[in-house]
Amino acid sequence: MSNNYFNTLPLREQLEQLAKCRFMDISEFPDGVEALKGKKIVVIGCGAQGLAQGMNLRDSGCDVSYTLRAAAIAEKRQSWKNATENGFTVGTYEELIPTADVVLNLTPDKQHTAVVNAVMPLMKQDACLSYSHGFNIVEEGMKIRDDLTVIMVAPKCPGSEVRNEYVRGFGVPTLIAVHEDNDPKGEGLALAKAYAVGTGGHKAGVLMSSFIAEVKSDLMGEQTILCGMLQTGSLLCFDKMVEEGIDPGYASKLIQFGWETVTEALKYGGVTNMLDRLSNPAKIKAFDLAEELKVIMRPLYNKHQDDIINGTFSRVMMEDWANDDKNLLGWRAETAETAFEKTPAGDVEITEQEYFDKGILMVAMVKAGVELAFETMTAAGIIADSAYYESLHETPLIANTIARKKLYEMNATISDTAEYGCYLYNHACLPLLADFMKDIKTDVIGKGLELSDSGVDNARLIEVNAALRAHPVEAIGSTLRGHMADMKKIV
Amino acid sequence: MTIRLEDLTVNFDERFQLDNISWQIEDSQHWVITGANGSGKSALAAVLAGAGQQLSGHLSGVPARVGLVSFEAQAELIEAELKKDDADIMDVVSEGTPVREVLLNGETDPALVHELVGKFGLENLLDRAFRKLSTGESRKMMLIRALASNPDLLVLDEPFDGLDVDTLAMLQGYLASLVDTVPMVMVLNRFDEFPGFITHIAYVDKGRLEHQVARADETAYGELYKLLHLKTTDLQVPGADPETAIPVLDPSQPLVKLNGINIKYDDKAIIKDLHWTIERNQHWQLSGPNGSGKTGLLSLITGDHPQCYVNDIFVFGFKRGSGESIWQIKQFIGYVSTALQWEYRVGTGLRNVIISGFYDSIGLYSKCTDRQRQIADQWLALLGMSDRADQPFNKLSYGDQRLLLIARAMVKHPPLLILDEPCLGLDDMNRQLVLALIEKICASSETSVLYVNHHPEDQISGIDNYLELDKR
CATH class of the missing domain: 3.40.50.720 (NAD(P)-binding Rossmann-like Domain)
Incomplete structure (x- = not known):
């Protein structure tokens, strides 16, 4: 059996390598x-x-x-x-x-x-x-x-x-x-x-x-925000919409293409731009939901990061490799049987803006996941640049695979390592969010706020906007995206 | 049934609007829509196939089955294909949809597809991915798809572009055989290509339908012809940028030397044992039927074809595959082709597109100099686009995009200027402008021109070397 290289290093060197x-x-x-x-x-x-x-x-x-x-x-x-x-x-x-x-x-x-x-x-x-x-x-x-x-x-x-x-x-x-x-x-x-x-x-x-910073941040990103959060979010949002009487075909389409659409905004202008695509009341709503989600999910993100850092994650996964991928294959089969996966996207037109307006909870989940993954990684000693690439930067790429053929495609395209971590996250996160989901209604997923008056309190809006922009993932994001500023917008 | 457009205003994607169109197409009529580049010809044709958002007025009588051939329809297919393609987070290289699948899409008549494939000579390409087809071949595929769908209206936007002489004659004949069964609306830029069966001409300008003329009305037809044929003024080719220095080439060496080269796809040889030398100050015209390998041959020279590494090729002093980079090759070349236009899907501004010619890039990724900006502005003025310098390139009409890419190819006054059917999609006036520019460049001593075209009448004075490829 293998020997975890990172664990052979003294703490001083571990920290130095992680911070590279x-x-x-x-x-x-x-x-x-x-x-x-x-x-x-x-x-x-x-x-x-x-x-x-x-x-x-x-x-x-x-x-x-x-x-x-x-x-x-x-x-x-x-x-x-x-x-x-x-x-x-x-x-x-x-x-x-x-x-x-x-x-x-x-x-x-x-x-x-x-x-x-x-x-x-x-x-x-x-x-x-x-x-x-x-x-x-x-x-x-x-x-x-x-x-x-x-x-x-x-x-x-x-x-x-x-x-x-x-x-x-x-x-x-x-x-x-x-x-x-x-x-x-x-x-x-x-x-x-x-x-x-x-x-x-x-x-x-x-x-x-460094090899170490790359591995520890890559594993963290892929199993939490990138794959785990999108999978958990897909399943929860779909079941909630169907439970609330939304047409399953519509619900399926809203999720399948919604991740791609909202994270496209993320790619160009970070979390701030993604939330700026919402109306003012919806933005405040998404912000509040994300705050709540972050409190609930933070221990889970910490656990994933800890298991990655101390080698528990890879040890357990490699045991499964040695056991003919029993867990992995079982979980893969289970995912294929979920209601979201089995309901084809309906033949309905959904405009680009509608994905935001009716997917407020999805926006909140992406925000919470990106920020938590980033915060957890940086707290573990990984530098902001790495943490940015392994969280925010890659989210649209993964969302894109869901738009193609849902979770099956995502799990088929990512590495087996990412897929294994994704299932671990998903199994822990679903029960964790059960209570939270009880209070969720179609105003934040499926129908939108449908307000006749979209007025908001000035002070509250200023507070939310300031908080969004002040998050450290936004600062490093705008610097790194700035390096690619002249670039594209390839349509 | 009569198709009626009554005071119809249609919006396209915020970038273009057709205003207050009133137009009537009877069953027995066959129309050509014409007008300058960017006037709205294609937009008007596309309305008949359901495009755009109707803001006011009425549209009635459009049959359910419309056979459409257009740049946009082709772009849509390619776009869908590209979406599939970057599925390779999976780390597989996508093979692409074969021609057969595009043609037998459930909406076409298989027997008719079969017949047309024979007429167009595409039998051998049915299993090839359509993205790997040449310009002319993919146009043929789009035509077959439209013609075989048993349409009640045919909307053909520049159907003849990119077809070789024989295919053009065949298609004109085939369309003529349909005149009694299906009304046709064509967008055509070239008066000399209007088929004999055309009964009416619609002239579009700035999004308005300005003239409707019956072919039989000779006076009105003559007036229209004049509208599209203005004199080319005393034009000046904007100068090169003295600061963007292209390395000096050894004058004793040829620009290009191909020694017995071969291009193969799936074991089928497209080009076999070809020897070709382009000396400095020689101008060449390259011709040959669709699928004879013209574009492939050119991309061996530009370095865009992977098989350039398995052939004996010598360009600008480099033996290919000896440690040179493609950027060292490209710095000597200005290049325009349909393939480049497909690749150039970038939302950058028009000025930047021209400047990107200094850097051989698609899109602009480097900080440009003031001098380069000035030169680009001179080109924009020449093309009549000064007022649109910062508008996004990908929102332009096909013909306007083509004009800009020609300017991009010429902007650095390259030692070798490769123009692969440069006039596709250009109206008569712009075609004259481009041909005049090419003649000026041929007359200067700094650039060798390599020109590909199908139209015998688009001759360039100054070109006196010819290479003709055979179909294999």
Whole structure:
């Protein structure tokens, strides 16, 4: 069984690693891809993320090829097609890994132990191994050969965006890190920076972090606000609306597409903008509900963060891996049977504004979840920049998967690690909110306030607006979004 | 049944309004809607297919089954496809919807689809994802989809754009065979493309239906022709930016050298063993039927085609795949094509779109200089868009977008200017403007022009090298 790396560190170093996160200025990348020039890059895995990164690196002048398991090549699987159709050399581990100066491991978390154990003996002396997620190192305690440099480069967007933004002449925000135990020649940072330049990330903003900060914040974000809160919220809001006599088709649609719509406002202008989309009375209502939710849910967020920090979460999850994913598969099946999941979205027109007006509770849940996740992470020593990316920034991406095919799609698209954490959260949060939900009526979910007079008390409105804007997630959010200011609004 | 628009005012997305339209289409009539770029031609056609929000007036008699071909209808399909595509948080690369599925959508007559696929020569493309089709091929697919839906009204917005000469003749003939069964309304920019069976012309200007002319009325028809054919004034190409320096190229080297290149899709060769050298100061015209690989060939040069790495290609002093980046290649190229226009889905302002030509980006991500702004403003003045400098690009009509992308391609006075059917979607007047600009650029010594088109009459003086691709 694995050995939790984080827990082997003294407290002083744990704190130092958790607090590592710094936004790098574009002027810190004067050498471009120089550190990778003349080096042979071999990518393991060719899904969307692997393909996008490889194409970008090649278009930046790097030498890229792909290695796949022998079976994937022999059977000409999709990953093989992705790589060969785009003019890449593809070979087995045995053929390509020994030639590689840099190996990019872009396979899913769960396969890391097997993949790394297979490739490590084949790797050249003094080569570099790159991860896009640090779970294997931090939680499973994978020991990498002493001569190898270990880095992480993680674009914070799905593969198609990584490619599209590059082609436009831009990039996506990217996190980089060096595993300090494996930086024998002190070249880890230079390699990680060059890699981020090669995928276009330096134009959109690079966060210099640590393996530990990345893992502990990523796990926290995905299981609480990102997946857990949206799943719990979906189930509660749907059941409430049906109980109150709202047409199930309408309710299903309001939730399925509502998360995407309200978090789109979040993406552009933070929590403040999301609430600004509501009428004044609705905004005050959402604010009050969120305050109430935060009090109820705070202990749960704390528990998730504590379990992540001390390794309980990953230990329990890995026990389930060893037990043929019994829990995971059971919970997945259970989710498929929920009323929300089984009710197709009705054929009704819902305007963009209506999703806000009739989804006040959903807005409140997003606000509460984002702020709690952010507050809990920063209280655990994670820097605000990291906490922002792992909470607010990624929420719209996950909401987008629900808009496609509901919870099934969300849970299918996220990693098994995120999915496991999501179920844990969901099972604890549903009973926690039972009393709260008893007092909820259709004015905040399903019908909207329907007021004839939308007047509010000036003093109260000023207070609410000030509180919204004063939250620390808003300050860091506007700074980080500012770095991407010229950017898009791609319609 | 007569279609009646009575004092109809229709709003489109806050950006455009058709005002007080009164118009009547009889069963036996076939109309062309024409007018300048941005006048509302496409909007008026789209009203017949149910688009826009009616603010006042009446619309009646529109049949339930309307066959629609338009840029917007195609954009909608692509948009839906893109939505599916970024489902790849799942980490799968989406294959895309095959042409077969788009055509057999339950609303079309399968036998007729089959027949039309034969006529248009799309048999071999039925299993290809429609997003991978060339400009002309996807236009054909849209036409088949509309024609095979047994429509009671055909609304065809620029149906001939992007079609090669043979297909154009076939389609004109096919449409002529339908004149007694279904009324047609077409949006056409080019007078020389008006089919013989057209009975009436509607002329739109600034969202108003200004003239309705029967084809038989020769005097009125002549007047209308003049309206769309003004003299091109003594135009000046705005200068280059002396501060945005493009590296000096070795004059003894060709700009482009392709050595026996191949392009393959699913083992099918589109281009086979082609050798082509573009020397400095040569101007080229590239032609060939739809699907002969013109766009693919060009994207090998621009570096947008992944197969540029498996071919022997030498561009601007770089052997492709030897450690150069695509940005080092693109700095020497100005480029406009339909594919670029599909990619350029950005809400940035018009001035920024032109400035983005200095940076080879889609959207603008760098701080530009005052000089670049000035140059962009000169281009806007030339295009008659000075008053719209900060309006969002993606709200423009197709033709206006095209004009801006042409300016974007020309703005840095690149060593190689690649114009892939640049005049698609342009009205006669703007087409003359663009052709005149291209001639001026050809006459200057700094730029080599590589020009793709289907229209024999759009000749450019100064181009004296020709490459013709065959259909495979």
